[in-house]
Every structure is written in C-alpha cells, then in structure tokens.
Amino acid sequence: MADQKLLIDDPPAYDDASAPLVTPAEKDVSRQPAPRTPGGPRPPFHLDLPALNEIRGKRVILASASPRRRQLLSQIGLNDIEIIPSTLPENQDKSLAPFEYVLLTAEAKARNIYTSEIDSPKGEPRLVIAADTVISTHVGQILEKPRNEREHMAMLKQLRDGNNGWHKVYTAVVCMAPLESAVDPGYALEMHVEETAVKFDGAVTDELLLSYVKTREGADKAGGYGIQGLGSILVEKIDGTFDNVVGLPLRSTLQLIEKVIVDPDVPAEVEEAI
Template identity: 60%
Template sequence: MDVKEPLLPSEPPPSYEDARKSPLAHNRSASGTAGIRRPPPGPPPPLNLPALNDLRGSRVVLASASPRRRQLLAQIGLTKVDICPSKFAENLDHSLGALNYVLETASAKVHDVYKIEINNTERGEPAIVIAADTIIVSHDGRILEKPRNEADHIAMLKMLRDQREHKVMTAVAVMRPLESAVDPGYNMETHVEETTVKFDPAISDELILAYVKTRDGNDKAGGYGIQTAGSILIERIEGSYDNVVGLPLRATLKLIEKVMEPEEEEEGDFFVDSREEEEE
C-alpha cells in the first residue's frame, strides 16, 4: 500500500489558547462572522532538531517495506523516505536467543541495504540507512515471527491468549556513511526495545477465528496488529506502543541523533596520546 506523504503546514499552528477553544466558541467570538467556521489549521511543523534538520533534503533510506514504519518516521518529520527493502533471508538460528536474534537480524538488514545503496549512481549514496526487525517472544521463550498459514495463525493467537503475556522486541539499526577514511567507513548505532503485551484471557476461539479471517495479521510478527483490529485481543501493554507497531520512535530518534554527531567527535575514540603510551 502506498503511503501519501503528509502535507507541510500552510500556516503556523494555533496558539494553546486557540487550540483549547471549540469550533462553536470560535463561531461565537468571531465578530460579524457568526455561524462561519474558520478552516482547520494544517499539520504542525516538523521537529526543529539539528539531526533531523540535517537530513531534510537528503536521501533517507528505510530498509523495510513496512508502511507502518514509514508512517512512524513521518511523525518525526522524515516524510521523504526512500524505501529499499532488505533481501536478507531472516533465517538466523533461534538458538541465538531472542535478544541476539533480533539484533543480528536488524544489523544484517542495514548492512545488506547499505552495501547496495552506497554505490547507487542513479539516486546517490544515502545520508542515512534505517533498518528494524520485530519479533514476538512467547511467555515460554519461543520466538514468533509472521504466521506461515491460517492454521499456524490460529494456533499462534490461541497460544498467546492462553499464556496471557508475551513480549514484543524490536531491534533498530541506523547507519551513516562517513566522509573520513576511518575504518569501516560508516557509523552504526543499534538498540533493542522491549514491550510487554497482555492478551485478554477471555477472548473466544470464535473471535480469534474471525480476526484471522480478516487477514489483518498475516504480515505481522505474532499474527496481530495493535494499531488495527488486533487491538481487540489486547488487554493492556507495558512499554512503548509504537514498538509494538514496529518501530520504537523515541529510541530511533536517539539513534539518529547519535550517528549524526559531527565526525570529529566520533574520531576521538580512535585517538591515542603517544605521551600516555610512553608513561606506561
């Protein structure tokens, strides 16, 4: 599904005082314009942050075909995103454990897309590449990804209901090419976010079947979407909501700010004072 980019605001957002007023209050207070409503204001301006300002007008690559991740990035003002899905097979051994599995998968995705796009002569090299991977970890420690078929989908949701509680883990990897010759030629930061999700133990088999028939959860880890009809299965969550959607936005912004730091600050870690070596 193609996601339209949000329009930039055509006028400043309303003041806090105006925002508290209802449309009816505006109608009553407008002199000589009773019954005429003012047009609604446009969307608020994008976040005025140095890292995000540096990226506007640059090539931002999302190594994912997920429209949900693209929509979340738009919320922090990254509306012009180049979608370049990773071709990484996502077939690592589950024996790695949930944390290492999801982190290594996201890292492999960002490396895969970076290696291809860094030499893109048509569009130019990316200013930044963002990749993510989301898994469900059942209460007994099993790693769940997207359901394979309808029977698997039903069994997966019944298990999550019967176990009552599970975790959603999303790993995010952000990579930026460096202008300097410092090995390996890029700066990369990663993070794993974890959210606890509690299903309603009273949901019936009929409700699960009805939800599966909607095909809403086919393309989602764990077989449900919290932002769509899958919310009817959930009693409550503990942690980041957008992490369950597929991209922990607060953590992603921090990673972006970290990799966008000036290179001279990053290179400080590689500097060794010769006088310190002599003293040793």
Template identity: 60%
Template sequence: MSDKKEPLLSTAASDTDLPPAYETATSTTPKRQLPPPPPLPLPTLISLRTKRVILASSSPRRRQIISYLGLPNVEIIPSDFAEDLPHSLQPFEYVLATATKKAESVYTREIVNEEKGEPALILAADTIVVNTQSGAILEKPRSEAHHLAMLKSLRDARDHKVYTAIVAMSPLSSARDPGYAIETAIEETNVRFDSEVTDDLILAYVRTREGVDKAGGYGMQGLGSILVEKIEGSYDNVIGLPLKTTLKVIEKVMERADDDDRLPSGGEGDGDEEDE
C-alpha cells in the first residue's frame, strides 16, 4: 500500500464525479419522510382545512414545515417577483419588502382565478443571512467560488443573523380598499459558526451542493450543521420558516379578515375616513 496521500478532491476526477452545476443543482442529501403529526384542533386551522390556502414559495423546507399545521390542501404557487430590491436597505426592511412583494404577486394572480376561486389565505416568506462583521446581506450562492467565499466569510466573522419575514394575506368579502387583510412578522436568530472549520471542510461541503438553494449557502437541518457551533433563537427560522411565528400571523390575519367582514354600518373602517 502506498503512503502517498491523495488530495481531498482529485483533479483527475471524471465528469461523472464532478458536482452538479449551480444552475441545475438541488440538495443531494437523502430526505427521510416522517409521518405528519396530528393536526392542531385550533378554530382558525379547522376553518382553513376546507378552504384554499396558498404557499407562495417553492422551498421544500417551507412546504414541510407548513405541513405540520395540518392543512391538507396547501397549493404551492411560487411568486414571480424578481427579488431584486437594493441591498442598501436595512436587513429587516429588505426581507420584509421582499416577502410582501412575493405575497402581493401571487395575490394579484390568484384573486381573479375563476376556476378555483379566491384563496382564503396566501402565505409568503423570505429568508436572508446577514454577516454581522461586514453587514452584507447574503442570499443564495451564485457559483462555487461565490459559495466558498460566502461560507468562509461566515466562519471568519463567527456570528451572523438569520432573518425571516412572514407575510399573510386574506381577502375581504367587502369591496373596501385595499380588499385584503395583511399581517407580517420578522423572526431573528443568531448563529455562530465554528471557528475551527477548515477550508477543506468548507470545500467538501460546497461540493455536496446541499447549500445551493439556501440563503447563506448552508442547510442547518442537514450536513450544514457541521459548520455551526450554536444558535440563539428559533431553529426552524434558520431552516426557512419559524412555525410558531407563522401560526400567530395566520391567526391574526384571519381574525382581522373576519372582523372587517362584520364591521357595522357607520362604524370604524366603513370608508368615511377617506373624506378626511
């Protein structure tokens, strides 16, 4: 047996050994599907189980997390918003504005859907990672070089923040402007990377392509956890959708929509304010 050490990733690898390109890569980590928990017997969720609910996201992680609420017929309709707001915005402004645009984009299309009818609830979310050392907003990596630089910057900074904005919209029965109720929330989680993570480990992780479709370039629920020393705050926020906050936003928006529908004649919000 030779004592010669092979490099971590051989440059002589065949094309079939190379990781997929960023344009086509998806997470290669096997996902074990667990049975869903029993549905929560909450009035709002019980009501929504027979109504049209839309998740304005193609993220499989958000789809899995929202399934825990026991809504059986959630439609996945991704937004067509370009997500090109300027990074000069403050992080909480950026993430909230992006999530709001996503929700509004899907609402505008689906509110006039004659075949399926208007949805009872549209839920959108956006997640960003913010390097606390540089203040840079990090979204999904665009290339392997960008991915490597992103993870190295997070390791060198040690600490970063994960922000997720949740936006819920529910149409009103009345014709009052703007025609819908909206509720929003922003969840913030502090994450610390392990300072002893080596460049070789970062390169090996990048080559798995698990982090290709994730803000910050790593998946806390998968192999990416080997990069993390600790988190402070919501774990599922780092994955992409804080469930507790999402449930609160859903309950608030549905309550507001019901209250608006029951406004008495001449009461607050009957349109008289528009003349002031």
C-alpha cells in the first residue's frame, strides 16, 4: 500500500511570539494548551489522540501518591486527574521474580481503587491507572524504599558495589476502564512491566553516598535514589527508558490507555480481521 500523507493545518511559526495559541485544529477547549506565561514561550498543544480526547474531562484516577507519576501523566495532557492512593499493604512474597512482584502489586492497587470507586457519588471512573516500581540487584534481590538512614546507606553501597554497579529497575503499569457492553467481567484491564538497567558510577565515594542520604531525596523512592533529581550524580549510564526509572514508562502507559479506552469490546481475532 502506498504511503499516505497526514494532512495537518499549517502551525504557527515556533519563533512567532504573536502567533495565536489555538490553531484551527485546536478549537476544542479540552485540547487547548495552558495559558502562556507573560514573556515566556508558548506551551505545547495537547496530543490529539482518540483515547486521550475520550477521557479528558472525565474521572481519571491515579492510584498512587507519587508526584513524579502525576507529573509524567501531565506531560501527555492528563492534568486534571484524581489522586487516590491504594491503602493495601505491599506485602507480596519477596521470593517472587521482580517483574512478578511489581505486576501483582500494581494489579492489586488498580483493582482496589476501581472496586472502591465504582459506586462513588462522583460517578464511575473512566480510567484507573496504577503502578509500582522496585529496584532489583544483580542477584534478584528486591529493593523498595529504605526504612532508615542506616538501611538507606547500605542499599546505595550495595547498588554501587554489586555487578560493577549494574542493577535493574522494574515498573509495572495497570490500566482499568469500564466496558459499555455487558461483556463479563464488565471492565477492560491491560498491564505491562518495563525493565531498565542502571549503572552506578563505581568512583562514587562513601562520603558522597552519605551526603546524598542526608539530603533525604531518596527516602521515599525504591532503591533509595531519584534519577530525575540529585540522584543523577550517582548514575553513570542507563540501558532502557529514563522515565521508567523515574516511576512511570510514559510510552507504554499511553499504549495501555489506548487499549482499554479505544474499542476495548472488540475481540482480538475480530480486530485482526478488520
């Protein structure tokens, strides 16, 4: 089949400060960008995708208290989302493989919030997003958040010294959305586990590690460090997606949203025949 060109309206010039904020294709107020800061650059328009357009203005719940996940979702235009963290204990068996551990934890969070909010006075959620992130050492030991400074320091030294500094970050994402049909079980559920390898710089000293621990930046993060912040000084390189280490692989999350929102009732074999 010959390639087909996408037809788009001519956008305003990037360097034209007087260009209108809304192009002819952006007349839908739900897809307009945020107000421009006086004297600042024009913020980007939202992604014009069917799945995102469908859920804008509707109940979208993030089953996580992580400000980093909320910030990442805002990058694809999901700014007005409810934050309802799951209160379930994260007590999966640590003998599980890391990808199994995070997947079971994220799925439990999603089901917990979806079930508790389905009969809410606010109305049924249009989408529930849950995620869980863990760090795995080179021998498969699962590291979550440090409980105190002593454990925090030991955790960072273990990541620096084991396997030449290499370890893995696993994030599981689960999306749930109600089905319009009566097809059992009444909801669509999609999940994904992303893996990123991270290498600590072997030249990082104990003094630097202790100084980082004292900042408390990594106190609420799996593995005890935040790569998007000051913790980046500990990292030499990564193999995989950066936002997965932050706590939410955005590309994969968008794909899950599209799966549960756009025609989730159509069986896979029917979709292949279309």
